[in-house]
Structures are given as structure tokens and as C-alpha cells.
Amino acid sequence: MNEISPQEVSALYARLTQELNKVIVGQDHIVRLLLVSLFARGHCLLVGVPGLAKTLIVRTLAEILQLSFKRIQFTPDLMPADIIGSEVLQEQERRLEYEYKPGPVFANLILADEINRTPPKTQAALLEAMQEHKVTVGGQSRPLPDPFLVVATQNPIEQEGTYPLPEAQLDRFMFSLTLDYPSKAEEIEIVKRTTLRGLPTLTPTVAAEDLLRVQRLVLAAPVSDHVIDYAVSLAAATRPGPGVPLAAKEFVEWGAGPRASQYLILGAKALALLSGRISPETSDVREVALPVLQHRVIANYRATGAGKKSRDIVQAIVHLVKEESY
Numbered sequence: 001m002n003e004i005s006p007q008e009v010s011a012l013y014a015r016l017t018q019e020l021n022k023v024i025v026g027q028d029h030i031v032r033l034l035l036v037s038l039f040a041r042g043h044c045l046l047v048g049v050p051g052l053a054k055t056l057i058v059r060t061l062a063e064i065l066q067l068s069f070k071r072i073q074f075t076p077d078l079m080p081a082d083i084i085g086s087e088v089l090q091e092q093e094r095r096l097e098y099e100y101k102p103g104p105v106f107a108n109l110i111l112a113d114e115i116n117r118t119p120p121k122t123q124a125a126l127l128e129a130m131q132e133h134k135v136t137v138g139g140q141s142r143p144l145p146d147p148f149l150v151v152a153t154q155n156p157i158e159q160e161g162t163y164p165l166p167e168a169q170l171d172r173f174m175f176s177l178t179l180d181y182p183s184k185a186e187e188i189e190i191v192k193r194t195t196l197r198g199l200p201t202l203t204p205t206v207a208a209e210d211l212l213r214v215q216r217l218v219l220a221a222p223v224s225d226h227v228i229d230y231a232v233s234l235a236a237a238t239r240p241g242p243g244v245p246l247a248a249k250e251f252v253e254w255g256a257g258p259r260a261s262q263y264l265i266l267g268a269k270a271l272a273l274l275s276g277r278i279s280p281e282t283s284d285v286r287e288v289a290l291p292v293l294q295h296r297v298i299a300n301y302r303a304t305g306a307g308k309k310s311r312d313i314v315q316a317i318v319h320l321v322k323e324e325s326y
Helices: 006-020 028-039 054-064 120-132 184-195 208-220 225-236 246-251 258-274 282-293 301-306 310-320
Strands: 044-047 069-073 085-092 095-102 109-113 134-137 140-143 149-154 175-178 252-254
Touching: 006 028, 006 054, 006 208, 006 258, 028 044, 028 054, 028 149, 028 175, 028 208, 028 258, 028 282, 054 069, 054 109, 054 149, 085 134, 095 140, 120 134, 120 149, 175 282, 208 258, 225 258, 225 282, 246 252, 246 301, 246 310, 258 282, 282 310
Parallel strands: 044 149, 044 175, 069 109, 109 149
Antiparallel strands: 085 095, 134 140
């Protein structure tokens, strides 16, 4: 299979966004970072109130990329077998044998809708598949399709009766992306598109093979030592201790681990390729810093009292950690 160049990745990204814009109004930054996570083999957590097109974005992306797509609605009664599948007793030539029935996790793109509405045991079944890219049922491991991406959603309101993801499981997600309300002009366009005519027909733009080529290029792309140093310093600056920014020292209970440094670099590499560049700069690291770090930085009681959220703390740290100091 021929390798792909950074210029081809940039052109592919342009075709993808052109098709997505036929259906999705606004949310350009969310779509951009969602594609970055897909190119970097990462998973995404989308946080937003109902009606902000979270499901539509993911389903449209799967259609354009010609990927198999499954939506799993997480509910309190959902069981692990409802996700990863189970062995069912079947009669085969007058003999009873167990036959494996795959669950919806066997798809290229999974939408885990309202993942915090299901108990921890069921959450863990999906999160294990995300980490290992395989499921084990009846003592036998079965690989998941490649490429494989999970996009999970959470509703920031109506928290009663939910099961918040533990910090160790949140760490499995490359990005945490917060969807905001559209502007007035964007909302007018949304109303016009959805009430005056049907949604346009989309043209499949990218094959799964092309996506795998992009993912391989992201891994192979070179990174300067000073960019890696800056990414590691950013992650380390979120951990309370001597020499860290005041925001971390005062307001952080637990900071980001080494996986954050890895995702900062992978995200920066994918972001550079979208612009046709083979190697990322520190500006690319800064652009992905908030979605990589905000769900990994745990604010303490002082932050709660001061009205500061993890997002505010991360933004302050990114502002204070300077590339020139290395």
C-alpha cells in the first residue's frame, strides 16, 4: 500500500470538511479536533447539552469516511454483554454448542451515547475494548476492526442517577471536547436547513484504507526534541509540587500523567499534517493542550471555592509555561 504525503492529508482534510459542512453548521473547531483524534488513533469524549448535533457529527463522519458505525445508548440496565457480545447456546447437527454473537462494539466508529448513565461494570467493558482493541468472551480474544474509534457523549446537566467516569477511565480518552451553543447566525442557518428542506446527500470521500495510511504517517512523522520537551513540561506543570505554576500549586489535587504527554505529541503531529506539514511546532501542542489536559487535571476544594474549573486552570498553566525557557 502506497504511503501518503502531508500535502495529500491536507487535501483529504479539505474534502472531508467540505462534505461535513453540507450537514453540520458551525462546530468547526470540534470537527477539526475530532478528525485529529481519529487520525491519531485516539478516542473522544464530547460534553454538551442535548441538541448540539453530537450524534449527527459522528454519524455524518462515519458516512463520509465509509466506516461501519454503531450507536450504543447507555442506560442503567445495559449489561457488558450488550456491548461486547455473548456466547449463545445453539443446536448444531443435533448437538448443543456455544456460538458467539458479536456485540455492537464490532464497528469502526462507535458512538457511546451518555456513557455516564450506565453502571461502572458496563462502562469498564467498553473502556477495556478501547484500550486493548479486542474483547475477550468465553476465554477467547477477538480483535476489533481497524480503524477503531470511540466517541462518547456526556450531558453536563441532569447529573442525578449518573455514574461519573473514574479518573483512570477518563484517561483513556485522548480528548475531552466541550460543545457550545451556536451563534445566532448559525442557529438561523440550522433552522433553515432542517425545516425548509431535507438534508443533502453526502458523497463518501475517504476510504478506510486512506485513513489507515494517515494513521501510519502520524506515527512515523518526526518531532523536534524541543517540541517533545515543551509537551512534557506542559504535562508536568499540571502536577502539584515545587517549581510548578501557582495555578497548579494552589488549585490542583492531581495532575496529568505520562499519557497526556503522549497525546499532546500525537495530537500535535496530526494537527500539523492537516496543514500539510510533516513536523509539528509548539503552537500545535498549545492548540491541543486544553482538550488533552482538562479532563486529566483534578481540581481541589480551593478551586471549587474560588469558582475555578479544570478548564480555567489548564488555560492558566498553558499561558504561563513558555517555550523559551527550555
